[in-house]
Amino acid sequence: MSNAASEQGKGIKRRGVCFVISAPSGAGKSTIANALRASEPKLRHSVSVTTRQPRPGEKEGVHYHFRTMEQFEEMAANGELLEWAIVFGRGYGTPRAPVEEALNAGHDMVFDIDWQGHQQIRKALPDDVVSLFVLPPSLVELERRLHSRASDHPDEIARRMAAARDEISHWREFDHVVVNTELDRAIFEARAVLTAGRLLTRRQTGLADFVQTFGA
Numbered sequence: 179m180s181n182a183a184s185e186q187g188k189g190i191k192r193r194g195v196c197f198v199i200s201a202p203s204g205a206g207k208s209t210i211a212n213a214l215r216a217s218e219p220k221l222r223h224s225v226s227v228t229t230r231q232p233r234p235g236e237k238e239g240v241h242y243h244f245r246t247m248e249q250f251e252e253m254a255a256n257g258e259l260l261e262w263a264i265v266f267g268r269g270y271g272t273p274r275a276p277v278e279e280a281l282n283a284g285h286d287m288v289f290d291i292d293w294q295g296h297q298q299i300r301k302a303l304p305d306d307v308v309s310l311f312v313l314p315p316s317l318v319e320l321e322r323r324l325h326s327r328a329s330d331h332p333d334e335i336a337r338r339m340a341a342a343r344d345e346i347s348h349w350r351e352f353d354h355v356v357v358n359t360e361l362d363r364a365i366f367e368a369r370a371v372l373t374a375g376r377l378l379t380r381r382q383t384g385l386a387d388f389v390q391t392f393g394a
C-alpha cells in the first residue's frame with residue numbers, strides 16, 4: 179500500500195452498531211444496559227420518548243423525553259420516530275435523528291425497547307442491528323423484581339405481568355438470549371453479545387479505513 183493510499187483511507191469512520199435489548203418489564207434490561215454503558219462510556223443510550231409520567235428521580239432528556247399523547251402522535255406522523263409502539267397503554271418511541279447522527283459518527287448505541295420496536299428497527303436498519311432478549315429466571319421472580327423496584331403502582335405491575343408472556347413469546351426473533359439469574363453473569367454475556375455483534379456486522383476498528391483504501 180502506498181503512503182498516499184494509506185493516508186487517503188485514514189480517519190474513515192466505521193458506522194456504529196444498534197444494540198437492541200428487549201425483555202418483559204422487570205427482567206433487568208435497563209440494569210444490564212446501564213452496566214454496559216458504565217464500562218464503555220462511548221456507548222450511547224437512545225433516549226426514548228414516552229407519554230407516561232416520570233418516576234421519582236427520572237429526568238427529562240436523560241431517562242426519557244416526556245411528552246403528551248398529542249405531541250407523541252405528532253412526532254410519529256412527522257416521521258420523527260424511527261420506531262414507536264403502544265406499550266402498557268402508553269406511547270413509547272425512538273427519536274430518529276440522534277440515531278442517524280450517532281451511527282454515522284461511528285458510535286454504537288443501546289436501545290432499551292420492546293419487541294415491537296425491535297421488529298421495526300431491524301426492518302429500518304437491517305445491516306446495523308444486533309439484538310438481545312433478556313429472560314427472567316421465572317415469572318415469580320419477575321413479579322418479585324417489579325415489586326422490589328418499587329417504581330410502579332400494584333395495578334401497573336399487574337398490567338406489566340399480564341403482558342409478560344406475550345413479550346416473552348417473541349424471544350426467538352432475537353439474535354441472542356440471556357437468562358438474567360445472576361446479574362454479573364448476565365452482564366458478562368450481554369457484553370460478549372455486543373462484542374460478537376461488532377465482529378459479525380464487520381464493525382472492527384480499522385476495517386472502514388482498510389475498505390476505503392483498497393476499494394474492496
Ligand SMILES: Nc1ncnc2c1ncn2[C@@H]1O[C@H](COP(=O)(O)OP(=O)(O)OP(=O)(O)O)[C@@H](O)[C@H]1O
Binds near residue numbers: 210358361
Ligand atoms: N439478576 C438480578 N437479580 C436480582 N434483581 C435484579 C437482577 N437484575 C435486575 N434486578 C432488579 O430488578 C428490577 C428490575 O430491573 P430493571 O429496571 O433493569 O428491569 P427492566 O427490564 O429494564 O424493566 P422495564 O422494562 O420496566 O424498564 C430492578 O430493581 C433491578 O435492580
Ligand SMILES: Nc1nc2c(ncn2[C@@H]2O[C@H](COP(=O)(O)O)[C@@H](O)[C@H]2O)c(=O)[nH]1
Binds near residue numbers: 201202
Ligand atoms: N417500542 C419501544 N418500546 C420502548 C421504548 N422505550 C421503552 N420501551 C418499552 O417500554 C417498556 C416500559 O418502560 P418503562 O420505562 O415504563 O418501564 C419497557 O419494557 C420497554 O420495553 C421505545 O422507545 N420504543
